[in-house]
Amino acid sequence: MRRFWKGTLIAIGVLAVGMGGLAFMFNQSMQSDPDEEAKAIELAEPYVAERFDNAELTTEVTFDNMGNLPFEYAATAVDSVSGTEFFVYADETTGEVVDTFLASKWEDDVTDAIEDSVMTAFGHDVTYDVFYDEVAVRQLDASAANRSPIKQPTSYRQSW
Numbered sequence: 001m002r003r004f005w006k007g008t009l010i011a012i013g014v015l016a017v018g019m020g021g022l023a024f025m026f027n028q029s030m031q032s033d034p035d036e037e038a039k040a041i042e043l044a045e046p047y048v049a050e051r052f053d054n055a056e057l058t059t060e061v062t063f064d065n066m067g068n069l070p071f072e073y074a075a076t077a078v079d080s081v082s083g084t085e086f087f088v089y090a091d092e093t094t095g096e097v098v099d100t101f102l103a104s105k106w107e108d109d110v111t112d113a114i115e116d117s118v119m120t121a122f123g124h125d126v127t128y129d130v131f132y133d134e135v136a137v138r139q140l141d142a143s144a145a146n147r148s149p150i151k152q153p154t155s156y157r158q159s160w
Contacts, residue, residue, distance in 0.1 A: 032063035036073045044075035044088035047097045054081045055101075062087060070134060077101075084108050103132040 040061050048057045060076040062069070074089035079101065086104040090097055107130045118128055 030065060032061070032065075032073070037061040037063070040073040040075045040089065043090055043097055044077065047088055047099070048075075048077050051099070052077070052079065052101070055079045055086075057088070079105070082108070098134075098138060100134050103134045103137040106132050106137070 041057065041059070044057055048055050055077045058076045058078060062071075062074045062076060064072055064074075069087075071087070071089035071092065074087035076085060077088055077099070078085050082105055084101065084105045086099055086101040088097065088099045110130045114130075118126060
Protein backbone atom coordinates (compact mmCIF):
# COMPACT_ATOMS: atom_id res chain seq x y z
CA MET A 1 0.00 0.00 0.00
CA ARG A 2 2.86 2.40 0.77
CA ARG A 3 4.31 1.75 -2.64
CA PHE A 4 1.02 2.75 -4.29
CA TRP A 5 0.81 6.06 -2.40
CA LYS A 6 4.46 6.81 -2.99
CA GLY A 7 4.04 6.26 -6.75
CA THR A 8 0.84 8.33 -6.77
CA LEU A 9 2.52 11.25 -4.99
CA ILE A 10 5.50 11.10 -7.36
CA ALA A 11 3.19 11.09 -10.39
CA ILE A 12 1.20 14.03 -9.00
CA GLY A 13 4.45 15.91 -8.32
CA VAL A 14 5.76 15.28 -11.83
CA LEU A 15 2.46 16.44 -13.33
CA ALA A 16 2.40 19.57 -11.15
CA VAL A 17 5.98 20.50 -12.08
CA GLY A 18 5.26 19.80 -15.77
CA MET A 19 2.10 21.92 -15.76
CA GLY A 20 3.94 24.72 -13.94
CA GLY A 21 6.71 24.59 -16.53
CA LEU A 22 4.20 24.72 -19.38
CA ALA A 23 2.41 27.67 -17.79
CA PHE A 24 5.73 29.50 -17.38
CA MET A 25 6.75 28.84 -20.99
CA PHE A 26 3.33 29.97 -22.26
CA ASN A 27 3.58 33.18 -20.24
CA GLN A 28 7.07 33.86 -21.60
CA SER A 29 5.90 33.35 -25.19
CA MET A 30 3.15 35.93 -24.68
CA GLN A 31 5.64 38.64 -23.66
CA SER A 32 7.06 40.89 -26.36
CA ASP A 33 10.80 41.39 -26.72
CA PRO A 34 11.81 45.04 -26.15
CA ASP A 35 14.79 44.65 -28.50
CA GLU A 36 12.50 43.43 -31.31
CA GLU A 37 10.13 46.33 -30.64
CA ALA A 38 13.01 48.81 -30.94
CA LYS A 39 14.14 47.08 -34.14
CA ALA A 40 10.62 47.42 -35.60
CA ILE A 41 10.60 51.16 -34.90
CA GLU A 42 14.11 51.60 -36.31
CA LEU A 43 13.07 49.74 -39.45
CA ALA A 44 9.92 51.82 -39.90
CA GLU A 45 11.36 55.30 -39.29
CA PRO A 46 13.18 55.73 -42.63
CA TYR A 47 10.40 53.93 -44.51
CA VAL A 48 7.70 56.29 -43.23
CA ALA A 49 9.89 59.38 -43.72
CA GLU A 50 10.67 58.39 -47.31
CA ARG A 51 7.21 57.34 -48.46
CA PHE A 52 4.71 59.43 -46.52
CA ASP A 53 4.47 63.20 -46.34
CA ASN A 54 1.71 63.37 -43.75
CA ALA A 55 2.32 60.29 -41.61
CA GLU A 56 3.88 60.17 -38.18
CA LEU A 57 5.38 57.10 -36.57
CA THR A 58 4.04 56.44 -33.09
CA THR A 59 5.95 54.71 -30.34
CA GLU A 60 3.43 51.88 -30.34
CA VAL A 61 4.53 48.48 -31.61
CA THR A 62 2.06 45.67 -32.27
CA PHE A 63 3.21 42.20 -31.26
CA ASP A 64 1.36 39.27 -32.83
CA ASN A 65 2.47 36.07 -31.19
CA MET A 66 -0.58 34.07 -32.30
CA GLY A 67 -0.06 34.27 -36.07
CA ASN A 68 -3.22 36.25 -36.77
CA LEU A 69 -1.39 38.97 -38.70
CA PRO A 70 1.28 38.69 -41.41
CA PHE A 71 3.97 39.94 -39.01
CA GLU A 72 5.32 39.33 -35.56
CA TYR A 73 6.34 42.92 -34.77
CA ALA A 74 5.05 46.04 -36.56
CA ALA A 75 5.45 49.73 -35.88
CA THR A 76 2.28 51.81 -35.91
CA ALA A 77 1.99 55.02 -37.91
CA VAL A 78 -0.86 57.52 -38.30
CA ASP A 79 -1.64 59.61 -41.37
CA SER A 80 -2.35 63.13 -40.11
CA VAL A 81 -4.62 64.05 -43.04
CA SER A 82 -7.00 61.08 -43.07
CA GLY A 83 -6.44 59.89 -39.50
CA THR A 84 -5.73 56.40 -40.81
CA GLU A 85 -3.71 54.23 -38.47
CA PHE A 86 -1.56 51.63 -40.23
CA PHE A 87 1.29 49.18 -39.67
CA VAL A 88 4.83 49.18 -41.07
CA TYR A 89 6.70 45.88 -40.88
CA ALA A 90 9.21 43.63 -42.60
CA ASP A 91 7.49 41.05 -44.80
CA GLU A 92 8.68 37.66 -43.57
CA THR A 93 8.62 36.05 -47.03
CA THR A 94 10.33 38.77 -49.07
CA GLY A 95 12.25 40.60 -46.34
CA GLU A 96 11.20 44.01 -47.68
CA VAL A 97 9.55 46.67 -45.55
CA VAL A 98 5.85 47.06 -46.36
CA ASP A 99 2.91 49.00 -44.97
CA THR A 100 -0.82 48.53 -44.61
CA PHE A 101 -1.76 52.14 -45.34
CA LEU A 102 -3.93 51.58 -48.37
CA ALA A 103 -5.81 48.60 -46.92
CA SER A 104 -6.36 50.50 -43.66
CA LYS A 105 -7.52 53.63 -45.48
CA TRP A 106 -9.95 51.66 -47.61
CA GLU A 107 -11.28 49.90 -44.51
CA ASP A 108 -11.88 53.30 -42.89
CA ASP A 109 -13.55 54.64 -46.06
CA VAL A 110 -15.89 51.66 -46.37
CA THR A 111 -16.72 51.79 -42.67
CA ASP A 112 -17.64 55.47 -43.00
CA ALA A 113 -19.70 54.78 -46.14
CA ILE A 114 -21.78 51.95 -44.68
CA GLU A 115 -22.03 53.01 -41.05
CA ASP A 116 -25.39 54.79 -41.34
CA SER A 117 -26.94 51.94 -43.31
CA VAL A 118 -25.70 49.31 -40.87
CA MET A 119 -26.91 51.28 -37.85
CA THR A 120 -30.32 51.81 -39.48
CA ALA A 121 -30.70 48.16 -40.44
CA PHE A 122 -29.31 46.49 -37.31
CA GLY A 123 -29.47 49.12 -34.57
CA HIS A 124 -26.76 50.93 -32.66
CA ASP A 125 -25.78 47.90 -30.57
CA VAL A 126 -24.20 46.07 -33.50
CA THR A 127 -20.45 45.90 -33.97
CA TYR A 128 -18.83 45.18 -37.30
CA ASP A 129 -15.41 45.24 -38.93
CA VAL A 130 -14.31 45.80 -42.50
CA PHE A 131 -11.17 44.02 -43.70
CA TYR A 132 -9.14 44.17 -46.89
CA ASP A 133 -6.52 41.54 -47.57
CA GLU A 134 -3.26 43.46 -47.30
CA VAL A 135 -1.40 41.11 -49.64
CA ALA A 136 -4.10 41.44 -52.31
CA VAL A 137 -4.02 45.24 -52.00
CA ARG A 138 -0.22 45.19 -52.35
CA GLN A 139 -0.54 43.08 -55.51
CA LEU A 140 -2.60 45.88 -57.08
CA ASP A 141 0.67 47.86 -57.21
CA ALA A 142 -1.05 50.55 -55.22
CA SER A 143 1.65 51.15 -52.63
CA ALA A 144 1.97 54.47 -50.85
CA ALA A 145 5.33 54.94 -52.60
CA ASN A 146 3.51 55.01 -55.95
CA ARG A 147 2.02 58.52 -55.89
CA SER A 148 0.96 58.54 -59.57
CA PRO A 149 -2.81 59.21 -59.82
CA ILE A 150 -3.07 56.57 -62.55
CA LYS A 151 -1.47 53.79 -60.53
CA GLN A 152 -2.46 54.97 -57.04
CA PRO A 153 -6.10 54.43 -56.17
CA THR A 154 -6.62 56.59 -53.11
CA SER A 155 -10.11 55.31 -52.56
CA TYR A 156 -11.50 51.80 -52.54
CA ARG A 157 -13.97 52.92 -55.23
CA GLN A 158 -11.13 53.77 -57.66
CA SER A 159 -9.69 50.25 -57.47
CA TRP A 160 -12.56 48.68 -59.38
